[in-house]
Amino acid sequence: MTSKDPAGWRLAEVWGDTVDLGHLAWAIAIGTGISVLGFFLASRWLVTVVESAQLAHAYAMLAGLAGCVAAGVICARAFPPKREVTERDTSSDPEWRREVLQELAQQPGGLGTVQDLPPAVVQELRELRLYELFEQATPSRSA
Numbered sequence: 001m002t003s004k005d006p007a008g009w010r011l012a013e014v015w016g017d018t019v020d021l022g023h024l025a026w027a028i029a030i031g032t033g034i035s036v037l038g039f040f041l042a043s044r045w046l047v048t049v050v051e052s053a054q055l056a057h058a059y060a061m062l063a064g065l066a067g068c069v070a071a072g073v074i075c076a077r078a079f080p081p082k083r084e085v086t087e088r089d090t091s092s093d094p095e096w097r098r099e100v101l102q103e104l105a106q107q108p109g110g111l112g113t114v115q116d117l118p119p120a121v122v123q124e125l126r127e128l129r130l131y132e133l134f135e136q137a138t139p140s141r142s143a
Contacts, residue, residue, distance in 0.1 A: 009082060023079040031071035038067030101137045111137060
């Protein structure tokens with residue numbers, strides 16, 4: 001799924017996140033370049049230092065992995081996130097609360113009952129003023 005954003009980005013969803021395809025291509029190129037370069041440089045140097053060629057190859061692979069991490073840091077700095085997080089106060093909307101409770105009830109294991117909750121969770125629900133909401137939504141044990 002791709003779309004054109006007003007800012008000029010060509011956006012796509014990758015692994016549940018929104019990315020700019022141009023930045024993604026650059027990030028792949030940077031990651032490949034740094035990790036392969038790190039591997040080859042470490043491989044050439046380690047062959048002269050380490051007794052076993054197999055051990056030198058294994059250490060060079062670690063250098064390539066370190067290059068992947070370095071490339072990740074570079075790309076994270078160079079290409080900021082494209083998503084915008086917006087919040088709206090839906091906590092006082094009873095219809096929204098009902099929908100959320102229905103979604104929770106459909107999850108594996110169901111909604112459960114407030115009587116099954118540990119005291120610390122009950123206290124937290126009361127502090128968030130959500131205890132009564134869950135109490136009304138769950139069936140009682142006598143039912």
